[in-house]
Amino acid sequence: MSKFDVIVVGAGPAGLAFARALAGTGLSLAVVERQTRESLENAAFDGREIALTHRSVAHLRDLGAWDRIDPAEVAPLREARVFNGRSPLALSFDTAGTDADRLGTLIPNHCIRRALFAATKDQPGFTLVDGATVKAAGTDRKGAWVELSDGSRLEGRLLIAADSRFSAIRDQLGIGARINRLGKSMMVCRVTHEGDHEGVATEWFDHGQTFAMLPLNGHMSSAVLTLPSHEIDRIAALPRDALGQELTRRYHRRLGAMQVVADPQVYPLAVTWSRHFAATRAALIGDAAVGMHPVTAHGFNLGLAGAVRLAALIRQAAARGRDIGSSLLLRRYEAGHRLASRPVYDATAMIVGLYTAEDPAARLARHVTLKAAARLPYIRHGVRQLLLQH
Ligand SMILES: Cc1cc2nc3c(=O)[nH]c(=O)nc-3n(C[C@H](O)[C@H](O)[C@H](O)COP(=O)(O)OP(=O)(O)OC[C@H]3O[C@@H](n4cnc5c(N)ncnc54)[C@H](O)[C@@H]3O)c2cc1C
Incomplete structure (x- = not known):
């Protein structure tokens, strides 16, 4: 049995960003991942081009990952246009009237994963338990534990679920989720x-x-x-x-x-919203907390913001010699991340509802909504701010 301060399940982009954001805290971290070290180090192209907000780029820079991304893979997103059916009407979002040179930045997902792994792998206190699947997990007021596929057991003071939108750790913690397979x-x-x-x-x-x-x-x-x-x-x-x-x-x-x-x-679409983002000595981050529909390109942006938010609270507690898994700390994370995620999640659900319906009434509603949005500057302004700042 091995003991750590924090156990993270999942070395996807959210789990790695979280681990990296704890650099320099002196905390010991075990990140358990079913993939091998080699497949994290040389993450394969997976077709996803991630539209990053300006804030996410700043986070990746702070985490020491940005400079590890090949500039030839970075593409500017200058404008976004929305079309409906055969109508020439386009709802357009651009940077006019702001000092930004672009709406966002497109980066292949595998480049983000490789860069985060390269930034994290030699961090003092970081242990990668690779090629290992967590089979069971639990927490109580005193601590957390996970059991791996080879029968070994890890113990910690805090358990972080970063194990995707179909999080098995979320289930083991007894946290329900709204799951919508589309x-x-x-x-x-x-x-x-x-x-x-x-x-x-x-x-x-x-x-x-x-x-x-x-x-x-x-x-x-x-x-x-x-x-x-x-x-x-x-x-x-x-x-x-x-x-x-x-x-x-x-x-x-x-x-x-x-x-x-x-x-x-090919990615089958499913959206998920967890009923809680925290439990006794445990928290959910990334897609395990909120599994967004890709249409508004916010899944990783939200996951990164949440991982950085939680790590900042833990860093503060560790510096003050306080409990890094206290319920007060975890509730603060949960409240902040829910507040940041809910409007984006709801707005995305509304868009998905409009565009997945194919009956004539839904088509008309889509047309009317886009037309109204095109005419109402505050709607365009609101969406643009979301892209520029979130
Ligand atoms: C087509 C597509 C386009 C997208 N475009 C955008 C975009 O433009 N902008 C944006 O912000 N987001 C986008 N996203 C969303 C983004 O890709 C996800 O939000 C992000 O990858 C989630 O990261 P994660 O670390 O939470 O989860 P994941 O990437 O799912 O990683 C979870 C990790 O946990 C591991 N794991 C799971 N269970 C266990 C276990 N029991 N034991 C050990 N390890 C385990 C897995 O092997 C995996 O490595 C897009 C998604 C798709 C599908």
Whole structure:
């Protein structure tokens, strides 16, 4: 049996950011991850292009991860436009009237994961328990424990669940969650194209499909197609040439002919909201707390903000010689993170509700909502502030 101050389950981006944010506290940390050290060190391309807010970039800089990301992989997001069906109407978000040069920044997810791991791996007090799955976990007023697949046991003063939106640790802690499996899947696929995207991301709520294009460097974008899961599986299985033609046709040649340059990846969509973000000597971070729909690109941004928030409270308690797992500290984290997450989660749920419905009334509602939003500067301003600051 091994003892640590903090046990983190999951070395995804949220778990690693949290561990890194505790650097210099003198606390001992065990991060348990079912993947191997090698697959964290050289995280494979997974098709996700993460739109980071300015605040997230600042957090990654503070964590020493930003400078480890290859600048050639960093792409500016200058404007976002929303289209509905065949209507030319676009709701547009840009930086006009602000001193920002971009709305956000796009980075491949595997680059963020590699950079966070590289920043964390040699940190004093950090122990990676890799290739190990947590089979059981529990806490009481005195401490926390986890049991691993090989039968070994770790003990700590605080347990952190960073084990994805289908968190088994959340279940073991007896925390319920609202889980909504949407029956749709998102296919992400890097393409090159004839036209210039000019740094503009588009989200097109077409009839029967949602098609987003995220601008990468050069004449390259990430095509993001959302359809019922069985249809996506058929399209993702097409040979690259045929897939390029299918995407070109579905996007109405707006950027000319597309060529597929990386294998497509498919993500079944499910959104989750945990009823609590904390329990006795335990907290949930990242997707384990809030599993956002990717449409508003806020999952990791929120997860990172929460991880940094919790680590700051623990850092303060450790510096003052106080209990790092006190219920007061954990409730403060929970209250702050719920307050920050709820509006984004609810706004995203509203958008998802509007765009997944296909009946004529929903289509009309979508049209009216976008038209109203286009005319009401405070709505555009509110969304833009969310992108710029969150
Ligand atoms: C297509 C797509 C596009 C996205 N785009 C954006 C975007 O533009 N902006 C944005 O902010 N977010 C975006 N997101 C969301 C973002 O990718 C997630 O929020 C983020 O990856 C969650 O990180 P995490 O560390 O909480 O969880 P995960 O990445 O799911 O990591 C969990 C880790 O826990 C490990 N684990 C699980 N169970 C156990 C166990 N029992 N024992 C040991 N280890 C375990 C897993 O192996 C894994 O490594 C997108 C998501 C998708 C699918």
